[in-house]
Amino acid sequence: MTESTTAETSPRAAQLPERAQRVAVLGVGAVGALLAEAAHQAGHRVTLCVRRPLDSLTVERDGRRRRLCLPVTTSPDMVSAPVDWLLLATKAQDTPRALTWLRRLTGPSTTVVALQNGVDHHERIGPLLALGELLPALVYVSAERLTHGHVRHRWGRRVAVPAGEAGTALARLLAGTEVEVTCERDFTTAAWRKLLINLAANPLTALTLRRVGVLHRPDVRELARGILTEAVLVGQAEGARLEVGDVEQTLDFFTAMHPHSGTSMLQDRMAGRAVEHDLITGAVVRAADRHGIPVPLNRAVLALLRALDDGGSVGVQSTLTGVG
Ligand SMILES: NC(=O)C1=CN([C@@H]2O[C@H](COP(=O)(O)OP(=O)(O)OC[C@H]3O[C@@H](n4cnc5c(N)ncnc54)[C@H](OP(=O)(O)O)[C@@H]3O)[C@@H](O)[C@H]2O)C=CC1
Numbered sequence: 001m002t003e004s005t006t007a008e009t010s011p012r013a014a015q016l017p018e019r020a021q022r023v024a025v026l027g028v029g030a031v032g033a034l035l036a037e038a039a040h041q042a043g044h045r046v047t048l049c050v051r052r053p054l055d056s057l058t059v060e061r062d063g064r065r066r067r068l069c070l071p072v073t074t075s076p077d078m079v080s081a082p083v084d085w086l087l088l089a090t091k092a093q094d095t096p097r098a099l100t101w102l103r104r105l106t107g108p109s110t111t112v113v114a115l116q117n118g119v120d121h122h123e124r125i126g127p128l129l130a131l132g133e134l135l136p137a138l139v140y141v142s143a144e145r146l147t148h149g150h151v152r153h154r155w156g157r158r159v160a161v162p163a164g165e166a167g168t169a170l171a172r173l174l175a176g177t178e179v180e181v182t183c184e185r186d187f188t189t190a191a192w193r194k195l196l197i198n199l200a201a202n203p204l205t206a207l208t209l210r211r212v213g214v215l216h217r218p219d220v221r222e223l224a225r226g227i228l229t230e231a232v233l234v235g236q237a238e239g240a241r242l243e244v245g246d247v248e249q250t251l252d253f254f255t256a257m258h259p260h261s262g263t264s265m266l267q268d269r270m271a272g273r274a275v276e277h278d279l280i281t282g283a284v285v286r287a288a289d290r291h292g293i294p295v296p297l298n299r300a301v302l303a304l305l306r307a308l309d310d311g312g313s314v315g316v317q318s319t320l321t322g323v324g
């Protein structure tokens with residue numbers, strides 16, 4: 001590990017882009033840290049909204065560490081004015097509890113970027129917002145929160161958003177940074193394709209406590225194939241233009257991935273945190289019930305994931321050690 005830490009502070013006036021945007025990051029974990037780094041990189045005024053004090057933010061990537069010293073707010077009561085951009089990256093189940101932050105940070109011209117898995121960003125988060133515009137975002141990265149304020153970025157830099165004014169504005173906000181924003185004309189299909197990725201890997205890694213290499217097992221791959229086949233039928237009923245070929249394409253995505261790659265759900269399981277079962281498998285089962293489509297494998301997986309909630313901390317090592 002080269003200690004090439006660059007202790008960067010807020011950009012000096014001379015470096016600010018033409019109109020430096022006020023950006024708040026709520027949920028300064030794995031994804032939030034990467035977005036905070038990118039917004040800082042682009043010269044915007046970034047504030048980290050945390051519930052525990054944070055002296056600096058370290059992002060580790062390709063053996064190099066970058067340490068950022070950014071303004072931190074530890075309570076919604078300290079928020080003096082709404083921001084231009086609120087980058088929301090808490091886990092889904094924690095979002096309602098961040099309501100006071102959301103209300104203090106958003107005004108009529110705020111764009112709230114929901115950097116969370118799933119296909120129901122509007123249904124979940126829209127009712128929490130009194131002001132501002134919600135922009136759902138699909139995050140194609142793998143990053144792990146090693147400790148509070150220290151994140152390892154393993155792979156991926158793409159964030160997909162719906163095509164439109166807000167999506168174009170986000171792409172402009174982060175242009176030239178580590179994060180690449182793509183605008184999707186058919187966001188429903190894009191969101192379901194990302195859900196297929198999460199469905200294939202997140203539950204099975206969390207239940208087996210193994211990294212994505214577990215999907216290389218023929219029996220687990222066959223189980224994932226069945227889970228995905230059910231989900232494709234449900235996604236089609238929900239208006240996504242999925243095809244049978246999406247099943248193998250999703251499985252091939254993980255064949256190409258390093259077997260020691262993790263998932264956010266595995267990280268939560270290893271850390272003894274709640275997992276986002278309702279966001280991922282729960283979304284498929286709920287939609288299937290709306291359309292009367294049988295999804296026995298997803299329903300069984302959901303029951304097992306929900307049972308983890310009763311188990312509390314699993315008492316396993318807090319960081320993954322290359323299990324796979
Ligand atoms: N990690 C990854 O590789 C990927 C994650 N995603 C998705 O991105 C989203 C974020 O995931 P991820 O970054 O991994 O999550 P993390 O668990 O790493 O980070 C979540 C952060 O939210 C903070 N938080 C929770 N509640 C509050 C609150 N009330 N006020 C302030 N901060 C709060 C937590 O703070 P505290 O430390 O105090 O608990 C934590 O720092 C999820 O929907 C996930 O599924 C998608 C693709 C990849």
Ligand SMILES: CC(C)(CO)C(=O)C(=O)O
Binds near residue numbers: 197263265
């Ligand atoms: C990394 C990836 C793509 C794997 O499902 C993900 O979205 C997650 O971990 O939640």
